[in-house]
Amino acid sequence: MQPDPEICHSARMARDKRFDGRFYTAVKTTGIFCRPVCPARPPLERNVEYFATAAEAAAAGYRPCLRCRPDAAPGSPAWGLVSTTVQRALGLMRREREAQSIEELAERLGITSRYLRKLFADHIGLSPLQVWQTERALFAFSLLRDTSLSIGDIAFAAGFNSLRRFNGVFKAIYQRTPSEVRRERSGMASGSVHPEAEPVRIYLSYRPPFDWPELLGFFAARALPGVERVVVGNTPEEAVYQRSFRLNGRRGVLRVAHEPEKDRLRVTVYGEGAAAVLYPLREKLRRLFDLDADSEQICVHLQGDPLLGKVLLQSPGVRLPGAWDPFEYTLRAILGQQISVAAATTIAGRIANRYGETFTGPEGEPVLLFPSAEQLSGADFSDIGVTRTRAKTLQHFVAATLDGEIDFDEPDLERFCAQMTALPGIGDWTAHYTAMRGLSMPDAFPASDLGILIALGKENDGDRKATPKQALARAESWRPWRAYAALLLWQSLKLSSSSGDKK
Structure with missing residues (x-):
C-alpha cells in the first residue's frame, strides 16, 4: 500500500485535487502530515515521506x-486495495x-481475533x-472546528464514552487538547455548548469531478x-436533498446541499x-452519494467503450446513487419489478403512510419514517395496490430479512x-439492482433491464433491443x-432524446 513517490511528488507540487485523500505527505522536519492540496509552501522532496x-x-x-x-479529506480509495475481510471489518467499525x-x-466476521490482527497488520x-x-x-477535530457542539458531546459523537480517554487519544494524535483546538477557533470559548434545539452542520468532501x-x-x-424531498433548483444553492432517518433509536431530518467551489456537500441535521x-x-x-468513488480510474476504464466514452465526455463525474437503508431499498426494488419508476415510488409511499411512523419536522411539517422490517412483520x-403475488413476495422478503436469510453485509455479489x-x-x-444501489456493489449489472437493452440497441441507430445475453457479453x-456502466447507458438514452428534440 506504499504510494508511488514520483506520482505523489507531481500531485502535491500541482496541488491536484484528484489526488486529495489518495495519499498524505509527512514532513520530517516539522512532524506534520498534509493533504496533497495543502496551500502551504511545498517542502523539499528529501524532507518528506508518503502514506496511503x-x-x-x-x-x-x-x-x-x-x-x-x-x-x-475525501475518503481514501486505498482501503479498496485491501482484502475483502478487512474491508468488511472497516465497514463494521464505521x-x-x-x-x-x-x-x-x-x-461477527466469522474468524479468530488473532487472524484479524494479522490481516490488519499485513x-x-x-x-x-x-x-x-x-x-x-x-472526525472529532472536524466537529471542534465546524460545529458549536460541546466537547463532551463531540467525545460521545466520536465514539468515546470516557472524556478522559477521548482527551488522551486526541492529544496523542494532535499534540494538543480538544479545549485548545476549540479556543483556536475564532470567537469560540472552550466551554461553549450547542443548544439542543439548533441543527448541527457537517461537511463531506469529495474528489472532483462530481456530477x-x-x-x-x-x-x-x-x-x-413524506420520507424524501428533492429540490433540483436552478442554482447549486437552491438544490437540496432531504430525508427523514432513524439511527440508534434517534430520529431526525437531514438536508444536503452542494458547495461546488469547495468540493464538498453541506449536511444539516435536525433532531x-x-x-x-x-x-x-x-x-x-x-455511500448514498458515492463520495469515495475513484472517478478517474472508473472513467479511464470505461471510456474505451465507444458508447460509454461519449457519455463520459459530457458527464465525467459519474457516481453510483446509493441507498440510505438496504432493507428499505430492496423492498422498493421488489415493487419496481415490471412497472414504472413513478408507479413503484407511489406504492412505496403508500407503505410508508400505512405502516410508517410520523413525527414533526424542522418547520413543523409532518415527516414520515419508512417502516423497518420489524414494523412490517405480519x-x-x-x-x-399490488397484486396478490407481489404482496406474497414482499411478505417472504420481510420474513427472510428477520430470519437472517438475507445478509445485507454479504460482500460477495454472486452469493448475495x-x-x-x-x-x-x-x-x-x-x-x-438491489446489489447495485442498495449495497453499492460496483460490479452489479441488471442485464435484463429494459433501459440497458434499449441503449445498447440504439447504438447502431436501430429500434431493435439488445438481448440480456448480448448485454452480459458486452459488459465483461x-x-x-x-x-x-449501467448508469451511463441510462444517461445515454436521455442524451439521445435531447439530441432528437433539437433535430
Whole structure:
C-alpha cells in the first residue's frame, strides 16, 4: 500500500485535487502530515515521506496539519486495495458509534481475533484500534472546528464514552487538547455548548469531478413522498436533498446541499440528540452519494467503450446513487419489478403512510419514517395496490430479512444474488439492482433491464433491443465497474432524446 513517490511528488507540487485523500505527505522536519492540496509552501522532496492513509501517518508519529485539515479529506480509495475481510471489518467499525473489541469484531466476521490482527497488520500495517482511534480523532477535530457542539458531546459523537480517554487519544494524535483546538477557533470559548434545539452542520468532501445535477436528478425522480424531498433548483444553492432517518433509536431530518467551489456537500441535521448519530450518519451519506468513488480510474476504464466514452465526455463525474437503508431499498426494488419508476415510488409511499411512523419536522411539517422490517412483520400489503403475488413476495422478503436469510453485509455479489433469487417472486434483475444501489456493489449489472437493452440497441441507430445475453457479453470488459456502466447507458438514452428534440 506504499504510494508511488514520483506520482505523489507531481500531485502535491500541482496541488491536484484528484489526488486529495489518495495519499498524505509527512514532513520530517516539522512532524506534520498534509493533504496533497495543502496551500502551504511545498517542502523539499528529501524532507518528506508518503502514506496511503491518515491513520498510517498518525501511527508513524506525525500530527495532522491544522491548515489543510486531513480530517476534511475525501475518503481514501486505498482501503479498496485491501482484502475483502478487512474491508468488511472497516465497514463494521464505521457503522457503529462505539468501538468494538477485536474479539467482537472477529466473531461477527466469522474468524479468530488473532487472524484479524494479522490481516490488519499485513494489509494496512496498523491494528484495528489504531485505525479506529485515528479516524475518530480526525472526525472529532472536524466537529471542534465546524460545529458549536460541546466537547463532551463531540467525545460521545466520536465514539468515546470516557472524556478522559477521548482527551488522551486526541492529544496523542494532535499534540494538543480538544479545549485548545476549540479556543483556536475564532470567537469560540472552550466551554461553549450547542443548544439542543439548533441543527448541527457537517461537511463531506469529495474528489472532483462530481456530477451533482445528474445525481440529484436521479434521486428526484425516485423521491419517496413524506420520507424524501428533492429540490433540483436552478442554482447549486437552491438544490437540496432531504430525508427523514432513524439511527440508534434517534430520529431526525437531514438536508444536503452542494458547495461546488469547495468540493464538498453541506449536511444539516435536525433532531434531538443528533450528535449521538453523526458518525454513522456521515458514513451512510458518503455511500448514498458515492463520495469515495475513484472517478478517474472508473472513467479511464470505461471510456474505451465507444458508447460509454461519449457519455463520459459530457458527464465525467459519474457516481453510483446509493441507498440510505438496504432493507428499505430492496423492498422498493421488489415493487419496481415490471412497472414504472413513478408507479413503484407511489406504492412505496403508500407503505410508508400505512405502516410508517410520523413525527414533526424542522418547520413543523409532518415527516414520515419508512417502516423497518420489524414494523412490517405480519403486514399483508393488501391495501397498497399490488397484486396478490407481489404482496406474497414482499411478505417472504420481510420474513427472510428477520430470519437472517438475507445478509445485507454479504460482500460477495454472486452469493448475495443467490440469497435474493432463492426467494419466490425475485429474479435476477431485482437481485442485481438491489446489489447495485442498495449495497453499492460496483460490479452489479441488471442485464435484463429494459433501459440497458434499449441503449445498447440504439447504438447502431436501430429500434431493435439488445438481448440480456448480448448485454452480459458486452459488459465483461466493463468489470469491475459494470454498475457505473449501467448508469451511463441510462444517461445515454436521455442524451439521445435531447439530441432528437433539437433535430
